[in-house]
Amino acid sequence: MQINGNYRNLQPNYLFSTVTKRVAEERRRHPGKPIYRLGVGDVTLPLCPAVIGALGKAVEEMSAAETFRGYGPEQGYDFLRERIQQYYAAFGVSLDLEEIFVSDGANSDLGNILDLFSKENTALIPDPVYPVYLDTNTMDGRKVLFMDGGEENDFLPLPDPSVKADLIYLCSPGNPTGAVYTRAMLQSWVDYARARGGVILFDAAYESFVTGDLPHSIYEVEGAKECAIEISSLSKTAGFTGMRCGYTVVPRTLEREGMSLNRMWLRRQTTKFNGVSYVVQRGAAAVFTPEGRRQTGEATAFYRENAALIAAALRELGVWFTGGVCSPYIWMACPEGMGSWEFFDLLLREAGVAGVPGAGFGRNGEGYFRLTGFGSREETCQAIAALQELYRARGLAG
Structure with a gap:
């Protein structure tokens, strides 16, 4: 009997499982600390x-x-x-x-x-x-x-x-x-x-x-x-x-x-x-159906607006990014040449914002970071405020 040896060539853990695990560890270390989830792209609005x-x-x-x-x-x-x-x-x-x-x-x-x-x-x-x-x-x-x-x-x-x-x-x-x-x-x-x-x-x-x-x-x-x-x-x-x-x-x-x-x-x-x-x-x-398209379209517009709010905040901070127009995702440059996992830890630890390190998406993702617009409006606005406060406190704003 032989196993599929190609599995040896995979990363030990799937990217999003690793992100979820690290967020859970932060919650255990600081039980009362708010964490704003702008990482794994799961939806938050109910079915229409x-x-x-x-x-x-x-x-x-x-x-x-x-x-x-x-x-x-x-x-x-x-x-x-x-x-x-x-x-x-x-x-x-x-x-x-x-x-x-x-x-x-x-x-x-x-x-x-x-x-x-x-x-x-x-x-x-x-x-x-x-x-x-x-x-x-x-x-x-x-x-x-x-x-x-x-x-x-x-x-x-x-x-x-x-x-x-x-x-x-x-x-x-x-x-x-x-x-x-x-x-x-x-x-x-x-x-x-x-x-x-x-x-x-x-x-x-x-x-x-x-x-x-x-x-x-x-x-x-x-x-x-x-x-x-x-x-x-x-x-x-x-x-x-x-x-x-x-x-x-x-x-x-x-x-x-x-x-x-x-x-x-x-x-x-x-x-x-x-x-x-x-x-x-x-x-x-x-x-x-026509009604289904209208109702789901409202949800899509809501997530798109969340992404637009994040984009506006990054623009104000002078951060390079793409996405957020025809997409729920914001792809932003990490500050000051910081590695994407290093930025993940900083953002989670000091701002309570969970995103996804760009390195998890490939070699060219290093130095970038993904945020999503799939959160609630309240959570998205709180995450934006925490991100802005971190950038200004550390002098990272452009």
Whole structure:
């Protein structure tokens, strides 16, 4: 018997678990000390009334033999997939129902989608970026290359024609940076992938925060259906972090080596996944109704306003940052060349503010720090005041 030795190549602990552990240790050391959580990106607002109503009705259905549901279709009920289809149509994107697969969240599919690809493929991953991309490929033993993000390119790396890669990870709006690709930028990535026969794995978990004319979906770009899989989630769109529901789009026109990736994903899901519960899918379908869109849109606007408040405070302090416009995240520079974990400890110890060190998102994240707008308004304002007081007391303001 042999274990998967690739696990030896992982960091001992997942980034957000380490952050949570350190915050808990600070609470134990100082039981009465207030700690303002602007770190792990969990939502704080409750589910909207439209979703609650749909969930309640679905639970009632499960109490009667005539309306009880057992196993559902692994790719999701049509009533939800049709709503998602209509949602994409609003962006000018036409999808077949067979191209939409309902899941228990983007995190699962980001890892599971690798079942479709050989371990001999090379993955191209942004740095800094959400750790799951790197960790899941490391678990498989796949070769990983990095594309550098930094202030010089607004943390939005573009293709390098000299780099050969098979799986290309893009996240827009970005986690942790909050940066958003334009259509022209995404077109350059689609052209790159098509020229090399590669596949883009596009993480659209934060698309509901996009405003203006920026793209919500990579399928708004010409040729994307021939080279891209899109993975999205209702976690931040509708507060489903505790409900678990998302969806993945695999176009029927996406083929490699004579194989349809759409059919491969269907085969994978029908073998390894029993689907999302009926009750949760009824709640998810309510998200895409006119009333659900209005109500969840209000929550998104609330989190966006929190991020804007943080951004305004950093601007006043003379701190460089990005994000906070079409994203719930603020990506800020640490003061005076400080390391990101060093700044984490200082901020937690002296201001009681918990964020996430940029080093946890990759080599290029060192020297940066992520804050989120997902807190309550009161907690966000208290955290801002504590941050401002720390900067002024230590003379860190620009």
